[in-house]
Amino acid sequence: MAAMREPRWTVRLTRDEVATPCNPMSFVGELPRRESGWVRDEGIEPGTPFLVSPDFTYDVELNDYLTRQLVTQAPKTREAIARDLASFLTFLSRSRGGRSWRDATEDDHLAYLIWRRRDPSGPTVQGSTWDREVATVNQFYWWAVRKGYVTAHPIPQRVVSPQVIEGLYRSQKQGLRPATYSHEGSSEVVSWLTPNSYRRWRDVGVRGFDPEGLPADGFRGRWAARNALYCDLMIRTGLRISEQSALSVLELPSDSSLTGYQRFWLPRAIAKGNSARWIYLPPSLVHDVASYLRFDRTEVVAEARSAGRYRWRRPWVIEDPTTRLALRRYDGLVEKMKLKEATSGQRSEMLVETPAGIEPVSLWVGESGMPMSVSAWQWMFREANDRCKAFGLDVRCHPHALRHSFAVITLEQLQRGQMAALGALNPEQRRHYVRIFGDPLDWVRRRLGHKSITTTMVYLHALSELEMTTRMALVPSDWDDPRSNHPLEDAATIAPRADLGTDA
Numbered sequence: 001m002a003a004m005r006e007p008r009w010t011v012r013l014t015r016d017e018v019a020t021p022c023n024p025m026s027f028v029g030e031l032p033r034r035e036s037g038w039v040r041d042e043g044i045e046p047g048t049p050f051l052v053s054p055d056f057t058y059d060v061e062l063n064d065y066l067t068r069q070l071v072t073q074a075p076k077t078r079e080a081i082a083r084d085l086a087s088f089l090t091f092l093s094r095s096r097g098g099r100s101w102r103d104a105t106e107d108d109h110l111a112y113l114i115w116r117r118r119d120p121s122g123p124t125v126q127g128s129t130w131d132r133e134v135a136t137v138n139q140f141y142w143w144a145v146r147k148g149y150v151t152a153h154p155i156p157q158r159v160v161s162p163q164v165i166e167g168l169y170r171s172q173k174q175g176l177r178p179a180t181y182s183h184e185g186s187s188e189v190v191s192w193l194t195p196n197s198y199r200r201w202r203d204v205g206v207r208g209f210d211p212e213g214l215p216a217d218g219f220r221g222r223w224a225a226r227n228a229l230y231c232d233l234m235i236r237t238g239l240r241i242s243e244q245s246a247l248s249v250l251e252l253p254s255d256s257s258l259t260g261y262q263r264f265w266l267p268r269a270i271a272k273g274n275s276a277r278w279i280y281l282p283p284s285l286v287h288d289v290a291s292y293l294r295f296d297r298t299e300v301v302a303e304a305r306s307a308g309r310y311r312w313r314r315p316w317v318i319e320d321p322t323t324r325l326a327l328r329r330y331d332g333l334v335e336k337m338k339l340k341e342a343t344s345g346q347r348s349e350m351l352v353e354t355p356a357g358i359e360p361v362s363l364w365v366g367e368s369g370m371p372m373s374v375s376a377w378q379w380m381f382r383e384a385n386d387r388c389k390a391f392g393l394d395v396r397c398h399p400h401a402l403r404h405s406f407a408v409i410t411l412e413q414l415q416r417g418q419m420a421a422l423g424a425l426n427p428e429q430r431r432h433y434v435r436i437f438g439d440p441l442d443w444v445r446r447r448l449g450h451k452s453i454t455t456t457m458v459y460l461h462a463l464s465e466l467e468m469t470t471r472m473a474l475v476p477s478d479w480d481d482p483r484s485n486h487p488l489e490d491a492a493t494i495a496p497r498a499d500l501g502t503d504a
Contacts, residue, residue, distance in 0.1 A: 007054030007093040009086040011079065014048045014067075047075055047345045049082035054093050061149050062101065069143055074272045075343055076242050076374070084136040088112060102144075104154040109137075113180055127184030138178045155180060190462050192404040193235075193397060201395045202231055205384030211391055223367070226296050227380055229288045230364065231402060237279050238406035238448050239266070241399040245374050246270040246344035247363040249293065250321055250352065256287040266449075267340040270347070275449030301359045304369025310351060310358050316342070318352040318361060326350055326361075348373075407444055408462045414440035415463070 050063045066085075070078045091112050092099045099108060115122040117130055125133075137155065144150045157176040193201065203209045206227045208219030221227070234244055243266060253262035261280045268276040281289070304310060316326040316337060324339040339361070342350060348371040350361040362371035378399070385396045418440055422430050445456040 007090070007098070009054065009089040009093065010052050011049050011082045011086050012052055013079070014044055014046055014050065045071075045343070047343065049079045051082060051086055051089070054090075061147075065140055065143055072274060074242065074270075075345060077272065081136050081140075084133045085140060087133065088137050091115065102150050104141075104150075105152070106154055106156050109154045109156070109180065117182070127182030130182050134178050134180055190404045190408070190458055191398075191401045192408045192462060193395070193401060194405075195409065197395055198235060198397070198402075198405060200393065201384065201388055201397045202228055204391055204393055205388045205397070206231055206380075208387075211393060216387075216391075223296070226292055226364075227384075229285075229292055230377065230380075232288065233281075233285060234399065234402040235405050236282060236285055238403050238410075238444075239279065240272055240403060241377055242272060242344060242374055243270055245364060245372060245377055246347055248339060248347060248350075248361045249297075249359075249363050250318070250324055250339060250361065252289055252363060253281060253286055254290040254293055256283070256290045258286070259283060262286050265340075269341050270344050271449055273449065273451065275451065277446060277449050280447070297363075297365055298356075300365060300367060300369045302356070304365075305357050305359065307369075309369055310360070312349065312351065316346065316350040317358070318350065321352055321354070347371075403448070404459070404462075407448060407456070407459045410447070411440055411444045411459055412463055414443060 044067050048067050050066055051059065053059060066078065066082055070081060073081070089101055092101065092104060092108060095115065096104075096108050096111065113130075116125055116133070118124070134155065141150065141153050141155065145153055156179040158179040160175060160177045200211075203213065204211060204216075206221075207224045208216050208221045210216045230244070233239065234241070237244075247270075251264050253264055255262075261282055263278045263280045266275075266277055266279050268274045271277065314328055314330045316328045316335075318324060318326045318339065326337045326339060326342065328335040328337075337346070339347075339350075348360075348362055351358050352361045360369070360371050364372040364377075366372050366376065381398055388395055441456055441460070442453055444459070445453050448456060450456045
C-alpha cells in the first residue's frame with residue numbers, strides 16, 4: 001500500500017481555458033459552455049495564483065486575498081506570496097493539529113519560527129528568507145483582520161517610531177512591526193561587482209574563457225554571446241531578471257547606425273511594482289542587440305519555424321508589428337490585447353508576423369526557438385558561478401547583484417561628474433544646475449523603478465565603503481609595527497599637520 005501523503009497546501013495558477021473531461025459528470029453539462037476566457041470574465045487574470053487545501057477544497061475568503069487584494073502586484077510577486085502563505089498553512093495542518101488559518105495564535109507563529117529557523121530537523125532558513133515570510137504572513141493577517149475573517153493577529157507586534165537617516169525619514173509614521181523579524185545583518189549591505197570583477201566573472205563563467213583570457217578546453221557554449229549580452233544588458237540598465245526576461249523584439253532599439261544612448265519604455269505590465277520607466281541603452285549594447293537579432297536569434301527561429309514549433313493552440317498573434325496589437329481568434333470570436341498591457345506570461349505565448357514568417361514576440365529564445373523562462377536564466381547564472389569556482393576564481397554573481405552593480409557604479413559616476421560641474425560654478429549657477437539636472441540619487445531611483453528615494457539610499461552605504469577603502473589605502477598597514485619605517489611621529493609625511501589636531 002502506498003504511504004499516505006502528509007497534508008499540504010498547494011499553489012495553483014488560474015488558466016484561461018479548462019480542459020473538457022473525457023467522461024464528464026452530469027452536472028458538467030449544466031455549466032456555461034464558453035470554457036475559454038471565463039476566468040477573465042470573472043475579473044481574474046490567467047496565471048493568478050490560488051491555494052488548494054490538503055483536502056482539495058477551495059477557500060473562497062482565503063483566495064480572495066490572492067485573486068483580488070494583490071491584483072496590482074507583479075505575477076511572480078503574487079506567486080511568491082502564495083508560496084510563503086502555503087508554507088505557513090501547511091505547518092498549521094501538519095504540526096498544529098490541522099488548525100485553520102482563522103484560528104492561528106501567537107503560539108502557532110512562535111512554533112513556526114522555532115521549526116523554520118532553529119530546529120535541526122527543520123529547513124533552518126536564512127534570516128532574509130524568514131523576514132520575507134514573516135512580512136508576507138503579517139500583511140495577509142492584517143488584511144484578514146480588516147475584513148473580519150479573524151479576530152486576533154497571530155504575529156506578535158512591537159511599536160516602531162520614524163527613523164531619520166541623513167535628513168530623510170525612512171519610515172514616515174509610528175506604527176506596528178512584527179516582533180519576530182530576524183534582525184540579522186543590515187539592509188544597507190548590498191552585493192555588487194566592480195567593472196573588473198564583473199568582466200572576469202562574465203568572461204570565465206559565461207563566455208567560457210580561462211583566467212588568462214584564452215578559450216577554455218571543453219567549453220561548448222553556442223549561446224555564450226547571447227548569455228553575455230543578457231548579463232551586459234542587466235548591469236548597464238539595472239533591469240530586474242523578471243523585467244529583462246519579458247522584453248519583446250518590438251521594444252528594444254536595434255538601429256546601430258545611430259549614435260549616443262537610445263532608450264525604450266518598460267511597460268507597467270512587466271515592470272515590478274508597476275514601475276514603468278525609460279530604460280537607456282549605450283551604443284555598444286544597441287550594436288550587440290542588433291547582432292543577436294540578426295544572427296543567433298534568426299537562425300534558431302528559422303529552424304523552429306521549419307519544424308512547425310510555432311503552431312500553438314489559440315495563440316495571441318501580432319499581425320501588424322507597427323500596431324503592436326495582438327489578436328486571438330477562435331470559435332468565431334476575436335480578442336484583442338495591446339503588447340504594452342500583456343504580462344510576462346502572456347508575452348511568452350504571443351507570436352508576431354514578420355516578412356520571414358511567424359515567430360515569438362519574446363526577445364530571448366533558447367535552442368529550440370522557444371521563449372526563455374526566468375528559471376532558465378537563473379540556471380545560467382548558477383552554471384557560470386560553478387565554472388568560475390572550477391577555475392579557482394573567488395567571484396560569484398547573481399542576477400540582482402548586477403542590478404546593484406548598475407546602481408553603485410552609475411551613482412558614483414554621476415556624483416563625480418556633478419561635483420566636477422558644480423566646482424566651476426558660483427552659488428547661483430549651482431542652484432540653477434541642481435534645479436535643472438536634479439540629484440544623481442533621484443536619477444538612479446527613477447532608473448531602478450523605486451517609488452521612494454529612501455529605498456535607493458541603500459547604495460549610499462556602498463559608496464561610503466568605496467570611498468573609505470580608497471582613503472584607507474593611504475594608511476600604511478604597518479604603522480604600529482616598531483620595525484616600521486613609518487613611526488607614528490612621522491605621520492606628518494602622510495597627512496597634513498592640521499589634520500592631526502593639536503593638544504590644548
